[in-house]
Amino acid sequence: MAEPVRVTMWAGPRGLWRIDSISAFRGESLPGAERLEVIEGATGPVGGGAWALVGFSSNARYTNEEEKARLAALRPELGRADSTRGALIPIRKTAAWWELAQDTRRAIMQETSRHITIGMEYMPAIARRLLHSRDLGEPFDFLTWFEYAPGDSGAFEELVGRLRSTEEWAYVDREVDIRLTRDGVRG
Amino acid sequence: MAEPVRVTMWAGPRGLWRIDSISAFRGESLPGAERLEVIEGATGPVGGGAWALVGFSSNARYTNEEEKARLAALRPELGRADSTRGALIPIRKTAAWWELAQDTRRAIMQETSRHITIGMEYMPAIARRLLHSRDLGEPFDFLTWFEYAPGDSGAFEELVGRLRSTEEWAYVDREVDIRLTRDGVRG
Numbered sequence: 315m316a317e318p319v320r321v322t323m324w325a326g327p328r329g330l331w332r333i334d335s336i337s338a339f340r341g342e343s344l345p346g347a348e349r350l351e352v353i354e355g356a357t358g359p360v361g362g363g364a365w366a367l368v369g370f371s372s373n374a375r376y377t378n379e380e381e382k383a384r385l386a387a388l389r390p391e392l393g394r395a396d397s398t399r400g401a402l403i404p405i406r407k408t409a410a411w412w413e414l415a416q417d418t419r420r421a422i423m424q425e426t427s428r429h430i431t432i433g434m435e436y437m438p439a440i441a442r443r444l445l446h447s448r449d450l451g452e453p454f455d456f457l458t459w460f461e462y463a464p465g466d467s468g469a470f471e472e473l474v475g476r477l478r479s480t481e482e483w484a485y486v487d488r489e490v491d492i493r494l495t496r497d498g499v500r501g
Numbered sequence: 502m503a504e505p506v507r508v509t510m511w512a513g514p515r516g517l518w519r520i521d522s523i524s525a526f527r528g529e530s531l532p533g534a535e536r537l538e539v540i541e542g543a544t545g546p547v548g549g550g551a552w553a554l555v556g557f558s559s560n561a562r563y564t565n566e567e568e569k570a571r572l573a574a575l576r577p578e579l580g581r582a583d584s585t586r587g588a589l590i591p592i593r594k595t596a597a598w599w600e601l602a603q604d605t606r607r608a609i610m611q612e613t614s615r616h617i618t619i620g621m622e623y624m625p626a627i628a629r630r631l632l633h634s635r636d637l638g639e640p641f642d643f644l645t646w647f648e649y650a651p652g653d654s655g656a657f658e659e660l661v662g663r664l665r666s667t668e669e670w671a672y673v674d675r676e677v678d679i680r681l682t683r684d685g686v687r688g
Contacts, residue, residue: 318636357638358545370636375562378604417565420603449505449557449636451544 318370321445322353323402323457326363331400331494339478341406341488350402350494352459367404369445369457376420381430390438397441397461400494401470404447404454411485412448427480436473439466454488505557508632509540510589510644513550518587518681526665528593528675537589537681539646554591556632556644563607568617577625584628584648587681588657591634591641598672599635614667623660626653641675 325333325344329351336344347364360366374382411419423429433442441461448455462470474491477483512520512531516538523531534551547553561569598606610616620629628648635642649657661678664670 318638320638372636373599375603377602379602382602412560415564415566415569416562416607446636449559449633451505451507 316371318372319354320357320368320370321457322356322360323367323369324351324353324360324363325349325365326351328500330496330500332497332499334493334495336490336492339403339489339491340486341490344404344490344492350492367447367454367457368450368452369447370450371443372446376423377430381424381434384434385430385437388434388437390441392441392443392459392461394441394461394463396463398496399462399464399467399470400496401458401460401474402492402494403458403460403474404488404490404492405456405458405486406448406454406488407456407485408487422485423482427477427482429477429480429482432473432476432480436469439463439469440473454490503558505559506541507543507555507557508644509543509547510554510556511538511540511547511550512536512552513538515687517683517687519684519686521680521682523677523679526590526676526678527673528677531591531677531679537679554634554641554644555637555639556634557637558630559633563610564617568611568621571621572617572624575621575624577628579628579630579646579648581628581648581650583650585683586649586651586654586657587683588645588647588661589679589681590645590647590661591675591677591679592643592645592673593635593641593675594643594672595674609672610669614664614669616664616667616669619660619663619667623656626650626656627660641677 325347327348329349331350331352333347333350336346345364353360377385414422424431439462443459445457445459446455447457460470512534514535516536518537518539520534520537523533532551540547564572601609611618626649630646632644632646633642634640634644647657
């Protein structure tokens with residue numbers, strides 16, 4: 315388990331990823347921008363862009379030991395050469411979700427909605443990273459990040475669609491879907 | 502459940518609380534200072550003091566629905582007029598703790614060590630607040646805060662002693678114990 319890292323998702327004229335689309339799945343969208351840079355470890359605000367979202371990597375909040383071992387065996391690395399497609403999906407959950415105790419949140423998230431299990435079905439094709447934002451007073455609670463090869467785009471749409479049809483997603487009140495391509499231009 | 506709040510524990514020449522003692526229970530201590538101020542909601546660093554520790558209030562990470570309901574019924578408010586004694590106890594846990602999955606951490610913390618249950622035994626005499634620091638890259642993982650009346654000092658020592666003798670405390674590798682009095686001077 316690595317130490318927590320603060321990550322800034324910076325949208326503006328430069329960045330490794332080209333922004334192909336920004337669409338609101340639920341609630342308000344985000345302004346348009348050309349490119350996106352993932353900035354690791356900046357301790358303060360990063361200005362000069364269209365927008366910036368901040369989150370931190372942390373310890374897993376729901377995963378049990380069995381799931382953790384399976385994830386460790388399956389989980390792909392980020393930054394694979396052929397994973398040129400990306401998605402940044404910032405998500406906010408309702409106040410009602412955060413009022414639930416740990417056991418109820420776990421029950422909805424995994425025992426009912428199978429969130430962890432569904433994610434593992436798409437590994438190693440689809441790599442993912444979860445950043446936490448709520449505790450920073452950010453507009454979203456989570457920044458979810460995905461990387462995959464163009465040939466796995468269909469599988470990615472299926473994964474996203476399955477998660478959005480779960481009971482857990484009834485607690486999502488804002489979700490923006492940003493699709494990206496690592497086109498080698500940098501900008 | 503309130504929104505997360507960022508809190509700065511600022512030690513320096515001014516502040517509502519007089520610092521009576523700073524002692525290292527485990528690992529390195531903190532520099533001496535005269536007074537302590539609890540600053541709510543500052544978004545950036547607060548300078549000019551001997552030291553400052555930052556944490557955020559957040560949703561409960563381990564409490565189940567039954568414990569949550571019992572806590573809601575028992576939990577005293579902070580800032581009671583007769584609670585003039587305070588304690589700030591910053592704690593860091595080992596890398597081994599953070600590598601454990603959620604179910605194992607819960608089992609050690611509550612099923613074995615009875616942390617939540619022990620805390621409730623001392624309510625409403627002893628009020629407490631938990632702030633999370635690890636995800637901010639701070640030197641401690643948690644800032645624990647306590648308030649109680651002078652007549653409950655013995656009970657407070659007992660509470661702290663019982664927690665330190667649990668299995669959970671084997672995972673604590675740094676702990677500083679700062680005792681405070683709200684003396685009406687402000688400084």
